[in-house]
Amino acid sequence: MLFTAYLPFKDKRFISTEEKLVWAGLVLTYPTFMLGMLYVMGSIIGWLIFMVVLMRCYLDLNAKPRPLSPMIWMWIVAMLLMLVALLIAHSDWSLGVGQTIKSTIGWMKGWALLAIFPVIAALAKIRKEVVIRGVCIIAIHTLIFSLISVAFYVVKLPGDIFLSPLKVIGGPGESFFMVSFYGINPETGAGRWRFFTPWAPAAGFMACIYLVFCLQEKNTQVRRWAIAGCWAMLILSQSRAGIAIFIMLFPLVLFSDKFKEPWMLLLLGITIPLILLLGEPIYNAVMDSYEAVKQQRPGSTRVRKALANIAIQRWQAEAPIWGHGIVERGPKMVEFMPIGSHHSWYGLLFVKGLVGAVALAIPMLVSSVYLLWASQDSKTAQTALCLMAVLICYSFFENLEILSYLYWPALLWFGFAFSNKRSSMTM
Numbered sequence: 001m002l003f004t005a006y007l008p009f010k011d012k013r014f015i016s017t018e019e020k021l022v023w024a025g026l027v028l029t030y031p032t033f034m035l036g037m038l039y040v041m042g043s044i045i046g047w048l049i050f051m052v053v054l055m056r057c058y059l060d061l062n063a064k065p066r067p068l069s070p071m072i073w074m075w076i077v078a079m080l081l082m083l084v085a086l087l088i089a090h091s092d093w094s095l096g097v098g099q100t101i102k103s104t105i106g107w108m109k110g111w112a113l114l115a116i117f118p119v120i121a122a123l124a125k126i127r128k129e130v131v132i133r134g135v136c137i138i139a140i141h142t143l144i145f146s147l148i149s150v151a152f153y154v155v156k157l158p159g160d161i162f163l164s165p166l167k168v169i170g171g172p173g174e175s176f177f178m179v180s181f182y183g184i185n186p187e188t189g190a191g192r193w194r195f196f197t198p199w200a201p202a203a204g205f206m207a208c209i210y211l212v213f214c215l216q217e218k219n220t221q222v223r224r225w226a227i228a229g230c231w232a233m234l235i236l237s238q239s240r241a242g243i244a245i246f247i248m249l250f251p252l253v254l255f256s257d258k259f260k261e262p263w264m265l266l267l268l269g270i271t272i273p274l275i276l277l278l279g280e281p282i283y284n285a286v287m288d289s290y291e292a293v294k295q296q297r298p299g300s301t302r303v304r305k306a307l308a309n310i311a312i313q314r315w316q317a318e319a320p321i322w323g324h325g326i327v328e329r330g331p332k333m334v335e336f337m338p339i340g341s342h343h344s345w346y347g348l349l350f351v352k353g354l355v356g357a358v359a360l361a362i363p364m365l366v367s368s369v370y371l372l373w374a375s376q377d378s379k380t381a382q383t384a385l386c387l388m389a390v391l392i393c394y395s396f397f398e399n400l401e402i403l404s405y406l407y408w409p410a411l412l413w414f415g416f417a418f419s420n421k422r423s424s425m426t427m
Contacts, residue, residue, distance in 0.1 A: 139233075
């Protein structure tokens, strides 16, 4: 059931309950998705493993406590600041106890996971190879799912299978509980795949996250099939941002640990002055390409721009410091989509104000600098740097909070890279 035969170790055994739960959370992604349970499992698995870690620390009194690194403490403080902003905004807008409890649970399923998983990685016995192989299995399952779902689309079988009854527990929307093989692009009428994610662009996001992991797989055959699955997810999702970031990842993975090399310093010394001299034509070319990409789906671009404008205007005029506390539906001109959606920063400014935006910006910036420095001597930090690059890029296209139940393997990896444990700095 847990595909233990595919563990990347000869003994095919787990070294801890936490490792077993991580493996189960990864390899059972598609089975739980087909049962309509993925959002629930992804939201609670972090807290479940965290409780196991706390219980182990409590019962194992003879063990020396493992101190958390300053980087992990920074993320803990930042995510707690998100909660403070939420509570103050609810108080300022008199949203009531019921709504405050609901929003706090939402924080636990979203922003809190950005701190919980690094803590788990630092305190629990979890081998990095387990995470890599588990992600590769998801990617291979994605390839199989792609073939089946394309066949469904070709013979014109229904794309949506069923809506999970678990939607009654609440969540960001019905799309998180819908089980489907494919969807239809409303602008073109052609098929568009979202796989196990709530919408197609999020599938492009996960393709980029999984690619970073799959490139670290040591088994050549597994790695090739897994990368093929990432490509399938990216192409069928038709994510414009995903394609650009996906292509960027290959040189980033290859060269992000080479900044100390003399040839890289020489190359940078030549490239940077050229960019400064040719800045205007390069900028114009990039902007022309960006506009061309946006015009491929003008309806989506229009809605995104309108959502951004509404979020900024209302944030500045109504709640600049602590935000509005909750997500609000936009008017008909944006097809009633939540204000600030499709963009982490606009969403943070609207819901949690300047405090919330700073609480994410500072740890992301500091972590990027740290990982860039550490990646020169650590393969683990190099992988984390690539994952952080994906998160930063996608923060301008998606709400990171509501998708954390999907990209939690990246959060776990950040904990490996930030941890003071020697094993996390080598690979």
